[in-house]
Amino acid sequence: MKKFIGLYVPAATLIGYVFLFAPLVVLVVYAFNAGRTTVVWEGFSLAWFAEALGDRGLRAGLKVSVIVAVAAAALATAIGTSAALAVVKRPFAGKNLFSTLMIAPLVLPEIVLAVGLLVATVWTGIPLGYGTLIAGHVLVSIPFSFLIVRAAASGLDPRLDEAAADLGANGKQAFLRVTLPLLAPAILSAFLLCAVISFDNFVISTFVSGVGTTPLPIQIYATLKTGLTPKINALGAMLIAVNVLVIMVVMGRYLRTMRKPS
């Protein structure tokens, strides 16, 4: 019995990690397969990458996704950062309620948020398009930028502000020359994560994308329903590469700060 438990935990962990990574490895490997199927290996080829990059629908979707991700991430980061600074640095009534409101989109079912946005556009007559996509992605990204910057800001030593004041800096100078530079890496991480969240978003986009502004995940979804070709593998491999790059930038920073002796 004891032996069984001793083995169960590491075995479950191993199986769990194989489960997490095997599908991604298979996806990427078959992106380089010369054949039409994802079964038989027929030699190395980059043809599917060329095909994915040449697909007009996917390219249009990519353009929409990039524009929306950059705009939504910039807005969500600015909004989340100001909210985080207010919570950490300023006294005000109802702080807990405010924080709950900021994190709410993370906990509520996303489909309800999407329905809310769609119904609001119907009610106000706002046309679906870039504006509604960006607004929806901002909504689901704010919790992340808020939480990341709040964590970084509450880790700052409050004596830094006092020191800046003692040295004759006014509030604005202290903020621009002390607080902001110290928060810059966290703000950059927040921006990158918000951009990834927007780029990956599926549920909100299903409801509020308009004609001609279909983002990439919805284009991929339409392609998946009609049938699988290694074109999707090639596209997936490229997206995985971009995502992993972003993760390495963000996590590399955290790993460095973790190693730093405090």
Place this chain on the structure above:
Amino acid sequence: MIAARRGNLLTLALLAPSLLSAILLLVIPILIVIAFSFAEQDTYGGAKFGFTLASYQELFQAIYLPIFLNSLQLAAVSTLVCLLVGYPIAYFIALRAGRYAGLLLALLLIPFWIDFIVRMSAWMVLLGRNGTMNSALVGLGFIEQPVRMIGTYPAVLVGMLYAFLPTTVLPIHAALNGLDKRLLEAADDLGATPLQSFWRVTFPLSLPGVMAAILFVFVPAMGVYAIPVLLGGGKSIILGNLIVQLFLDFRNMPLGAAVSVVLLAISSVIIVGYMRVLRSVEEARA
């Protein structure tokens, strides 16, 4: 005095963008959804404002009951599967992995950040009739013919587990990581077997993490819709599909709004319940 007023203005300026976006994008839309759920459907696929319970009456008829039960069941089974797989992983990272803990956590986050639709297409590649899994099983002689995997309930559960496993592991790991290791030594000294010390020390102390994991899996799982459509063939209708169909295919907004309100109500009850239990646990410990 002036300084205080300027300070208040600054606070207001910092709060304004987030409050404005929360009110415009979250609070008002949800209020409109509630209003729509009491509206009448007009013949053009829009909604005529008024106060009628017609949508709710339609919703509580027998044909919609199985959809609610399907969703609750899928959410419950998915949560259970995630806990059974996720708990040992969190336990291993927190208590056994030693210096590899950081690496394992980082690896866990990679699939979490990879495009959702890409992760799902990876499973479609694996589980398809001519997919990698089928050809491997046929090649190894375990089965003679490729079997249908996409479109089955286990395939949906695999997709759910894949989507929610990191979300399950992280809060449980956080709870186990904060565990005072001396408690386990004390249990050992007092003659507890490893199994006893797990059930009577480790597991109870990890419960706040388990509860957070249940919240983070169960609530989104009730509203999920892409996974059952892609991996389950969309055969068993659940709340997520129903909402999408009512809004985007059938243009029955009042009924769709009513389904959304019910989903929101169920989620809110679970979230508030979770916060209550968490507070009482914290008070009991303090």
